[in-house]
Amino acid sequence: MLFNAYEFILLFWPLTLILFFQIGRLKQIRLATLWLVVASFFFYGWWNPAYLLLLIASILVNYCLGMALSSARFSQAVRKGVLVAGIALNLAALGYFKYASFFADNINAVLKADFNVGTILLPLGISFFTFQQVAYLIDAYAGKTKEYRFLDYCLFVSFFPQLIAGPIVHHNDMMGQFSRSSTYRLNDENIAVGLSIFSMGLFKKVMLADTIATFATPVFNAAASGTVLTFWDGWIGALAYTLQLYFDFSGYSDMAIGIARTFGIKLPLNFNSPYKADSISDFWRRWHITLSHFLRDYLYIPLGGSRRGSLIRYRNLIITMTLGGLWHGAGWTYVVWGLLHGVYLVLHRVWTQWCKSLGQPRLLARPISVLITFVAVMVSWVFFRAATLTAAFSILKSMAGLNGLSLPASLGGKLGVLSSAGIRFEGLSSGSFVTVSALGWIVVLLAIVWCMPNSQQWMANYEPALHFQPEVQAEAEPVGNARALSSPRSYRQKLSDLVVYGVRKLSTLRWKPSIQWALIYSSLSYWTVLSLAKESEFIYFQF
Numbered sequence: 001m002l003f004n005a006y007e008f009i010l011l012f013w014p015l016t017l018i019l020f021f022q023i024g025r026l027k028q029i030r031l032a033t034l035w036l037v038v039a040s041f042f043f044y045g046w047w048n049p050a051y052l053l054l055l056i057a058s059i060l061v062n063y064c065l066g067m068a069l070s071s072a073r074f075s076q077a078v079r080k081g082v083l084v085a086g087i088a089l090n091l092a093a094l095g096y097f098k099y100a101s102f103f104a105d106n107i108n109a110v111l112k113a114d115f116n117v118g119t120i121l122l123p124l125g126i127s128f129f130t131f132q133q134v135a136y137l138i139d140a141y142a143g144k145t146k147e148y149r150f151l152d153y154c155l156f157v158s159f160f161p162q163l164i165a166g167p168i169v170h171h172n173d174m175m176g177q178f179s180r181s182s183t184y185r186l187n188d189e190n191i192a193v194g195l196s197i198f199s200m201g202l203f204k205k206v207m208l209a210d211t212i213a214t215f216a217t218p219v220f221n222a223a224a225s226g227t228v229l230t231f232w233d234g235w236i237g238a239l240a241y242t243l244q245l246y247f248d249f250s251g252y253s254d255m256a257i258g259i260a261r262t263f264g265i266k267l268p269l270n271f272n273s274p275y276k277a278d279s280i281s282d283f284w285r286r287w288h289i290t291l292s293h294f295l296r297d298y299l300y301i302p303l304g305g306s307r308r309g310s311l312i313r314y315r316n317l318i319i320t321m322t323l324g325g326l327w328h329g330a331g332w333t334y335v336v337w338g339l340l341h342g343v344y345l346v347l348h349r350v351w352t353q354w355c356k357s358l359g360q361p362r363l364l365a366r367p368i369s370v371l372i373t374f375v376a377v378m379v380s381w382v383f384f385r386a387a388t389l390t391a392a393f394s395i396l397k398s399m400a401g402l403n404g405l406s407l408p409a410s411l412g413g414k415l416g417v418l419s420s421a422g423i424r425f426e427g428l429s430s431g432s433f434v435t436v437s438a439l440g441w442i443v444v445l446l447a448i449v450w451c452m453p454n455s456q457q458w459m460a461n462y463e464p465a466l467h468f469q470p471e472v473q474a475e476a477e478p479v480g481n482a483r484a485l486s487s488p489r490s491y492r493q494k495l496s497d498l499v500v501y502g503v504r505k506l507s508t509l510r511w512k513p514s515i516q517w518a519l520i521y522s523s524l525s526y527w528t529v530l531s532l533a534k535e536s537e538f539i540y541f542q543f
Contacts, residue, residue, distance in 0.1 A: 003259070048121065054126075065085075083138070125165065132169060165538055196459065201251040204250055212247070215438040219433050220241065239442050245381060248539045254455045261464070275449045280347075280373060291324070
């Protein structure tokens, strides 16, 4: 069941919510918890009931392992053995369902063998609930957990807003919320905040991500089929997918936070304007935040982190990000994507150290750093989206101009001298993916990404998510102020100040319960729901 489906919006969610609070109103907290667990199981089983058994089995096994690891009755050696066995069991299940076909295909290609593992359907959310429970086992071994009740643990793993595509929640963040009696009492503020955040996420997914996807998909399909793309085709496809993924994941993150909030539960922040990042490290502090924390705490640091010198740190970064790429999907494109981000992080560390050696914390202006980071991330997304490495390199080849450069025919008279450099002046062919509509959408969405506050900043007065800290949008207001607009400056400088000042003032607008905001969000929701012509899966549902 998808968050952007009529049956979810009009039936499952409201019915689950109403019964949850009706039971809570009778002060039957355990029964209300049970109801939410049953509803979450139903939500998961809607896609394929057979895999509901896998989820239940995973919960049962890991709960028992966690209880054993939390118990003082066993020696350190026994507990360590239980931990190793538990992690191995979880990774074995993940490996079979997600990677068995991938490894078999590669073994067959290398050894000219004929291993056949059959058709294996990937259970939804297995990467997320597996990592979540692995973290729980490690923390139980470290003495950071206690003996939770089984029903609470079931809800911790299966809570449907975060079950399919994250965030990867930590037991310390969730168990306390499930045990509070106030969670089970209807709260008008939680309902209003949750519905508002959900409506923003739904709008991003349906109206923005799904629309820009219509310009990205044909380009990547053409590359997969062997079509030679032009310079502009490659850039349109890469930019469109970069924006599609942004609004798709941002939309899902908002919807998950909004749904959970209506139940009185705050999920951790998982998305925080990553394309405003001015370095690749900053990007990973903003993109899929809970996955970044998991990889740091349970992989990078155990490998040695940065404690053993620069070379070991660089090795650990590359290993961590490569495995993080493989976590996203069973394919060499994901491996290369992760490896590329590992290399990016190493280069950023080297650059940072060099800047420090010169006594300069920053050698490039922030807008330039943001642009460089954005382009680097966009290049990596080409591997993330492409069906094969060949298709990915085909798109990158076109973006680099290796298939030739072309400019609009209307510029031929002014720039005709460039023809000697191999640049063509031609009109758009019927097969071109460059259209006025595509260019318009890309410009508008880039403006939203770089100039608008994000959902959490709009809702900052009501603590929209765990670990969210309201921040001043310094990147959007370096010089803009009312006094500067009235000072004797050039027209171009005044125009720049006006734009920056407008963005600054916009960033101060925050949601509050009022008739005006209610009308805005109800209109937004009405328009979006009517636009649900067809269901489209969230990109992270595939992982």
